[in-house]
Amino acid sequence: MKFAICQELFVDWDWERQCKFIADVGYTGIEVAPFTLADRVTDVTAEQRQTLRKQAEAAGLEVVGLHWLLAKTEGLHLTTADAGVRSNTADYIAELAHACADLGGEVLVFGSPQQRNLEEGMSREQALANAAEVFRKAMPVLSDRNVKLCMEPLTPKETNFITTCAEGVELIGLVDHPNFILHQDVKAMLSESDSIPELIHRHAKVTGHFHVNDSNLLGPGMGETDFAPIFKALLETEYDGWVSVEVFDYKPGAELIARESFRYMQETLNAVS
Template sequence: MKFGICNETFGDWPLDKSLEYAKNAGYTGWEVAPFMLTDDIFSYSAEDRKRYRDTVLEAGFEVIGLHWLLAKTEGLHLTTDDSAVRTKTSQYLGELAKLCRDLEGKVMVLGSPQQRNLPSGQSMDSAMQNAAETLQAIVPVLEECGVQIALEPLGPQEGNFLNTAAEARQLQAMIDSPTIQLHLDVKAMSTESTPIDQLIRDNADAMLHFHANDPNRQGPGMGDVDFAPIFKALQDIAYDGWVSVEVFDYDPGVETLVTQSMENMKAALA
């Protein structure tokens, strides 16, 4: 089992300090939220990218890839009927694919609910078609960069588009490219009627990446979800990707979130 952690977990900690603490806790993968790097991806230079990548690699980590792809952006949207906005969104995602390649990452997790939620009056069919067209437009860039997008279902408390693994699989099928696969997240899966371990088994053929967390928005094992059957399912399907810790409630503090999440995952594996 390969364990990673998302860089926004560390807030305003310096990168060197964050990497050292994560390494000592047992993580070997580093997942990057672009907004933690810069406010303007297009002006984040080749030298900036090399410096960040080299710092992470020299600390003994692999760069997993990117997540929160559209978070903290303006004028971007995946499902809108505004074709100009969709074109701009495709261009931005294409630049993120280049960033991911430059950091030596392989996966981009597409969640970002605020930039994909349906506006009032739009049909789901229209939203799915628009999203498919937006993503289809960047398939050549993904292929060129050797990067894949992992569609992230999110529960209804987060938004109204791609609330289930089945809906994400539907969108994946509409694009029909190996560059577009599936991401599964424990907090999100906990809102589905199918048990989490069964969802993992049912979607083993498409699952590219995995986030470990709890519905209470903290780390794995810090809430009510039992991770033992979850890790059993991952082992049963011979999952060889990353299990990456992503939290949303930072109140316990960086040290507690980082160390307790790892201790809980190791205990669940045992």
């Protein structure tokens, strides 16, 4: 099992410092929020991408990929009725795929709740069709760059579009492309009626990335969720992707969160292996 951490947690740390610390803790992967690099990923030059990749590799890290894909952008939306905006969104996802590959990553995680929420009066069926259109348009570039786009179900508190793993799989079926797969997130799955181990087993064939966190918005081991059955299910299904820490409450501090999450995950994995 490969452990990574999402780097937006390290507010105001420069990239090289982030990489060195994350590797020193024991992680082997770093997952990037594009808004920490520039307002738009297209503003990160080819030379800058090469430097970031080399610095991560020098620290002993792989760049896993990108998440929070549309955060802090303007004029982009997944399900909107505006065909021009949908086209621009597909083009930007393609640019994200180029950036991801340039950095050495292979995964794009589509969360971005505000940029996928249904507009007033739009039916769920139309929203699904619009989203599928956007993703299908971006797929040729993702395929060329060997990058997979992972649809992330979120909680109903965060969005009104794709709030269960089953809904994510429904959209995956509409897009019908091997580079469009499912992302699973512990915090989000806690809002479902079925247990997380059940959801892991049920959707194992289409799951390509996994985020760990807790309902209190902190990392694994810092809340009430028992990760032993979760890691056991990942082992039983022979999941071979990244397990990446993503937190939303930074108050305890990046260093403590990173260390405690890694310690707990390693101890839990050893206990169930």
